[in-house]
Amino acid sequence: MSRERVRSLLNQVADGSVSPEHALRDLAAEPFESLDFATIDHHRALRQGFPEVIYGAGKTPGQILAIAERLTERHGGFLATRLSDEAIATLASRFADLQVNALGRTAYLPTPTPPPVGKGTILIITAGTSDMPVAEEAAVTAAALGNSVARINDVGVAGLHRILARKEELLAASVIVVIAGMDGALPSVVGGLVRAPVIAVPTSVGYGAAFGGLAALLAMLNSCASGVTVVNIDNGFGAAMAASRINHD
Numbered sequence: 269m270s271r272e273r274v275r276s277l278l279n280q281v282a283d284g285s286v287s288p289e290h291a292l293r294d295l296a297a298e299p300f301e302s303l304d305f306a307t308i309d310h311h312r313a314l315r316q317g318f319p320e321v322i323y324g325a326g327k328t329p330g331q332i333l334a335i336a337e338r339l340t341e342r343h344g345g346f347l348a349t350r351l352s353d354e355a356i357a358t359l360a361s362r363f364a365d366l367q368v369n370a371l372g373r374t375a376y377l378p379t380p381t382p383p384p385v386g387k388g389t390i391l392i393i394t395a396g397t398s399d400m401p402v403a404e405e406a407a408v409t410a411a412a413l414g415n416s417v418a419r420i421n422d423v424g425v426a427g428l429h430r431i432l433a434r435k436e437e438l439l440a441a442s443v444i445v446v447i448a449g450m451d452g453a454l455p456s457v458v459g460g461l462v463r464a465p466v467i468a469v470p471t472s473v474g475y476g477a478a479f480g481g482l483a484a485l486l487a488m489l490n491s492c493a494s495g496v497t498v499v500n501i502d503n504g505f506g507a508a509m510a511a512s513r514i515n516h517d
Contacts, residue, residue, distance in 0.1 A: 388442025449473025459493025
């Protein structure tokens with residue numbers, strides 16, 4: 269149940285068009301729902317502004333579908349991340365209006381009532397093309413949460429002139445998500461150019477000494493640019509959630 273739905277329900281109780289008993293029944297059905305393999309948090313939309321998101325890794329296509337059906341019945345749609353090809357095919361065969369991002373491994377069924385619109389634009393930047401799967405996960409998530417999203421791709425520090433040439437876009441953004449693997453240096457560069465909050469996402473892109481993204485993670489945590497925030501390796505979803513909260517504040 270979204271904040272907008274609760275507000276509408278309370279207004280209906282106030283004007284007498286809905287009885288208090290009816291409203292109590294609606295609210296009592298919402299907190300959570302237990303399946304054999306999952307406990308769905310239906311109150312998350314009320315607490316945080318968006319329904320629970322399905323994390324697909326480690327779940328079977330059947331489990332993902334069952335959760336998606338319950339979320340759709342209660343909220344009108346869902347967002348699922350880290351999906352296998354089989355899981356995407358299963359969801360697509362069930363939901364005709366499903367929006368699939370194959371590169372980002374996401375599936376999104378928009379809710380009938382759009383979320384509140386963010387104040388500005390979330391800019392998502394990648395250091396290299398290999399970072400784009402994480403960036404697409406972030407972009408889909410941010411857009412689903414009601415944000416305007418812009419992208420700048422493949423502007424890593426190996427060719428520093430590329431990011432410097434996009435300064436107007438950098439300065440226009442409300443929040444910037446910078447996604448980089450290998451040496452993880454790009455967030456420090458961007459953080460030194462802008463006033464907007466910068467959220468850094470290390471990726472598991474790189475050769476052996478990159479240690480699956482650990483080198484980029486440590487570099488970002490040691491950024492010399494003040495105020496750069498860092499999320500976990502490959503966590504485009506988490507970066508987008510944080511950026512959206514900033515953009516809706």
